[in-house]
Amino acid sequence: VPASRPVKCPDGQHTVQNQACCVLFPIMEDIQDNLFDNECGEDFHESLRLTFHDAIGFSRKAGGGGADGSIITFSDTELGFHANNGVEDIVNAQKDVISRHNISAGDFIQFAGAVGLTNCPGAPRIPFFMGRPNAKAASPPDLVPEPFDPIDKILARFNDAGFSPREVVALLASHSTAASDNIEPNLRGVPFDTTPSEFDSQFFLETLFKGTAFPGEGNPAGGEVKSPIAGEIRIASDQGLARDPRTACDWQEFATNQPKMSSEFGTAMLKMSLLGQDKRKLIDCSDVIPQAKALKVKQAHFPANLTRKDLELTCKKPFPTLPADPTVTSVAPVPPAEDS
Numbered sequence: 316v317p318a319s320r321p322v323k324c325p326d327g328q329h330t331v332q333n334q335a336c337c338v339l340f341p342i343m344e345d346i347q348d349n350l351f352d353n354e355c356g357e358d359f360h361e362s363l364r365l366t367f368h369d370a371i372g373f374s375r376k377a378g379g380g381g382a383d384g385s386i387i388t389f390s391d392t393e394l395g396f397h398a399n400n401g402v403e404d405i406v407n408a409q410k411d412v413i414s415r416h417n418i419s420a421g422d423f424i425q426f427a428g429a430v431g432l433t434n435c436p437g438a439p440r441i442p443f444f445m446g447r448p449n450a451k452a453a454s455p456p457d458l459v460p461e462p463f464d465p466i467d468k469i470l471a472r473f474n475d476a477g478f479s480p481r482e483v484v485a486l487l488a489s490h491s492t493a494a495s496d497n498i499e500p501n502l503r504g505v506p507f508d509t510t511p512s513e514f515d516s517q518f519f520l521e522t523l524f525k526g527t528a529f530p531g532e533g534n535p536a537g538g539e540v541k542s543p544i545a546g547e548i549r550i551a552s553d554q555g556l557a558r559d560p561r562t563a564c565d566w567q568e569f570a571t572n573q574p575k576m577s578s579e580f581g582t583a584m585l586k587m588s589l590l591g592q593d594k595r596k597l598i599d600c601s602d603v604i605p606q607a608k609a610l611k612v613k614q615a616h617f618p619a620n621l622t623r624k625d626l627e628l629t630c631k632k633p634f635p636t637l638p639a640d641p642t643v644t645s646v647a648p649v650p651p652a653e654d655s
């Protein structure tokens with residue numbers, strides 16, 4: 316094998332290991348300028364959720380093509396699945412961008428996720444592999460987890476897709492850049508943590524506090540449980556995983572170790588992005604993805620009025636002392652996407 320030499324793209328601006336990857340630069344620019352506005356905001360959050368809802372359509376028992384773009388190619392079927400409630404806006408927004416380029420839907424969904432993460436301080440750089448063929452069929456139903464599912468069912472579903480309990484916890488770092496539009500009856504953009512534009516471990520810490528109130532009228536049947544902070548939403552699956560004996564120590568570790576949280580999320584995301592795909596048939600275009608910005612705050616902080624006594628810890632390991640930020644008393648909604 317000859318030593319790989321960087322090649323210059325025809326645009327004269329970029330250098331890559333594999334010339335086939337040059338096509339991704341104009342796509343990245345279109346995504347950043349027209350879909351994400353270069354921000355870690357609503358359209359990126361929805362796009363990150365979409366990487367999951369496409370990829371998790373993969374089962375050793377039931378079949379499914381995994382990260383194959385079927386949620387876009389066969390949107391007529393998959394948008395009818397209950398767990399896909401709310402993803403239609405981003406499916407339509409992504410279809411618009413895809414129509415301007417020559418890229419498969421499966422590649423686009425995972426590429427957009429990797430590109431958008433670079434807008435969120437603290438996020439890892441996710442390697443990107445190109446060349447997913449077009450999806451052949453819709454995903455089988457009932458493969459996307461619901462927030463009201465029992466933890467046994469959630470861990471079994473992820474196991475069926477090839478993920479360990481620790482990898483499940485790592486993937487849930489995604490809820491650090493997340494908000495709900497469809498659970499609280501009259502609220503949109505209700506964040507899962509107090510820093511929805513930062514890929515920090517604040518989400519893992521905040522889910523460990525005892526919940527005290529709903530941000531709105533509440534929706535227990537929809538999988539909502541009480542949160543500790545005004546304006547914040549919590550779902551039963553996150554609360555359960557934070558306390559279950561199989562995952563509580565992983566959760567606590569990520570709450571208290573930001574670099575570890577970010578790096579294990581990156582590894583699990585790469586694995587998820589390749590579900591159902593043969594990596595040997597894909598081209599490594601990882602060098603197209605820039606580095607994310609660094610976080611200013613290196614550790615999660617206790618919000619105002621919350622102390623160690625408010626933590627519901629089930630992991631028996633010691634919980635380290637973390638800084639406090641008394642200015643954090645509530646969280647504002649994530650602004651809605653602008654129509655594009």
Ligand code: HEM
Binds near residue numbers: 360401461469492552
């Ligand atoms: C146990 C597994 C999971 C469950 C039950 C779950 C459930 C949910 C629910 C109910 C919402 C709120 C939707 C809404 O009301 O608009 C949500 C949002 C979100 N989820 Fe998950 N999720 C899971 C795992 C994941 C994974 C693995 C990822 C990505 C790697 C992910 C990424 C996101 C993101 C980014 C959002 C926010 C979307 C936005 O802000 O618009 N989730 N999730």
Ligand SMILES: [Ca+2]
Binds near residue numbers: 514
């Ligand atoms: Ca956050």
Ligand SMILES: [Mn+2]
Binds near residue numbers: 357360361494
């Ligand atoms: Mn949203």
